[in-house]
Amino acid sequence: MDRVLGGGVVPGGLMLIGGDPGIGKSTLLLQICQHLGNNIKIFYVSGEESGRQLKLRADRLNVHSDNLYILCETDVDTIINHIQKEKPGLVIIDSIQTMNLAALSSAPGSVTQVRECTSAIMRSAKAADIPVFIVSHVNKDGAIAGPKVMEHIVDCVLYFEGDRNTSYRILRCMKNRYGSTNEIGVFEMRDKGLTEVENPSMMLLSGRPHNVSGTCVACMMEGTRPLLAEVQGLVSPTGFGNPRRMATGFDYNRLSMLLAVLEKRSGFFFSNLDAYINVIGGLRLDEPAADLPVALSLISSLKDQAVKDDIVAFGEIGLAGEIRSVTNIEARIGEAARLGFKKIIMPYHNLKGVSNRSDVELIGVKMIKDAYEVIT
Numbered sequence: 001m002d003r004v005l006g007g008g009v010v011p012g013g014l015m016l017i018g019g020d021p022g023i024g025k026s027t028l029l030l031q032i033c034q035h036l037g038n039n040i041k042i043f044y045v046s047g048e049e050s051g052r053q054l055k056l057r058a059d060r061l062n063v064h065s066d067n068l069y070i071l072c073e074t075d076v077d078t079i080i081n082h083i084q085k086e087k088p089g090l091v092i093i094d095s096i097q098t099m100n101l102a103a104l105s106s107a108p109g110s111v112t113q114v115r116e117c118t119s120a121i122m123r124s125a126k127a128a129d130i131p132v133f134i135v136s137h138v139n140k141d142g143a144i145a146g147p148k149v150m151e152h153i154v155d156c157v158l159y160f161e162g163d164r165n166t167s168y169r170i171l172r173c174m175k176n177r178y179g180s181t182n183e184i185g186v187f188e189m190r191d192k193g194l195t196e197v198e199n200p201s202m203m204l205l206s207g208r209p210h211n212v213s214g215t216c217v218a219c220m221m222e223g224t225r226p227l228l229a230e231v232q233g234l235v236s237p238t239g240f241g242n243p244r245r246m247a248t249g250f251d252y253n254r255l256s257m258l259l260a261v262l263e264k265r266s267g268f269f270f271s272n273l274d275a276y277i278n279v280i281g282g283l284r285l286d287e288p289a290a291d292l293p294v295a296l297s298l299i300s301s302l303k304d305q306a307v308k309d310d311i312v313a314f315g316e317i318g319l320a321g322e323i324r325s326v327t328n329i330e331a332r333i334g335e336a337a338r339l340g341f342k343k344i345i346m347p348y349h350n351l352k353g354v355s356n357r358s359d360v361e362l363i364g365v366k367m368i369k370d371a372y373e374v375i376t
């Protein structure tokens with residue numbers, strides 16, 4: 001959590017946490033209370049749950065701080081009065097969609113209410129230098145529900161994501177006035193609450209199929225942290241009409257572009273084939289360095305030829321089919337070596353800057369074709 005926030009909570013900071021229903025927003029915040037409650041007084045304002053329900057959860061999570069005060073209230077004026085009177089060190093609002101300003105006629109959760117409640121809470125908290133966490137629901141597309149202006153007025157926007165079917169959760173920072181926005185926090189949801197996953201790469205690679213075509217391990221940077229992720233590609237004959245392309249965890253348009261480059265520049269034909277890309281573990285690969293592993297997993301599936309288990313790849317692909325250099329080479333190589341990989345397929349132009357290692361073989365490639373030769 002500290003890493004995602006860029007070091008920790010800033011006094012007077014306003015932090016918005018969004019996430020799907022039941023993903024664990026309230027759990028995360030209640031656990032924060034246990035950590036911070038040793039030193040400061042915390043106000044947990046809940047408009048969604050009763051005191052008894054919160055107590056049940058707190059017991060399960062082993063949260064028993066004497067400094068934690070629960071306020072089950074939805075009227076913002078009352079909440080602000082309490083804040084001004086008690087001067088807590090941290091305020092948690094769960095959730096902004098349930099909050100209500102009596103002066104406004106619209107219903108709680110409406111655009112006006114959400115905007116005005118956020119502003120009112122912000123004004124009183126900033127004046128007293130009190131940091132505030134605000135939980136917000138997300139809409140169907142996964143964006144924070146309510147007016148966009150809410151994201152502008154807060155200092156920090158966090159998204160809590162994860163696959164419903166796995167117990168792993170990723171906390172991602174979309175906006176941060178006091179730190180980097182590239183950091184992620186990886187947690188596991190257990191019955192005792194969220195615990196930090198110290199070795200996310202190992203977690204993301206667990207259960208990887210061996211010697212199966214259509215999978216390739218990528219080495220990505222998430223902030224300052226290198227992370228290994230498995231990219232899976234599947235190519236199959238189109239039933240009828242237009243070929244279908246689908247990307248989960250990877251940009252759809254980028255996938256279309258890569259398929260075009262593979263056809264035009266490298267002679268791998270996908271035009272009458274459906275192509276699917278899936279990144280394991282609910283991770284999103286937004287970095288250009290993911291191009292090469294995505295291309296390799298597609299080629300691997302096309303040729304039905306497995307990429308060997310001990311290979312990691314990264315590199316950006318240009319429109320001419322060339323492999324372009326990427327940043328943070330040493331960190332990526334280090335992470336791959338730490339997890340026991342033996343060969344790294346990387347941009348040729350990146351080889352210059354790195355020292356040779358005895359534990360991994362660095363294979364510089366200039367074109368997609370060269371990379372394909374390495375895996376065959």
Ligand SMILES: Nc1ncnc2c1ncn2[C@@H]1O[C@H](COP(=O)(O)OP(=O)(O)OP(=O)(O)O)[C@@H](O)[C@H]1O
Nearest residue numbers: 019020021022023024025026027028189190191192
């Ligand atoms: N006994 C339990 N053991 C393991 N996991 C549990 C247990 N009870 C709850 N959970 C997990 O906690 C999740 C609910 O967490 P939480 O209530 O913090 O979510 P939330 O994001 O605040 O949801 P909402 O949007 O409804 O407020 C459940 O989806 C489940 O994964």
Ligand SMILES: [Mg+2]
Nearest residue numbers: 025026048094
């Ligand atoms: Mg909740």
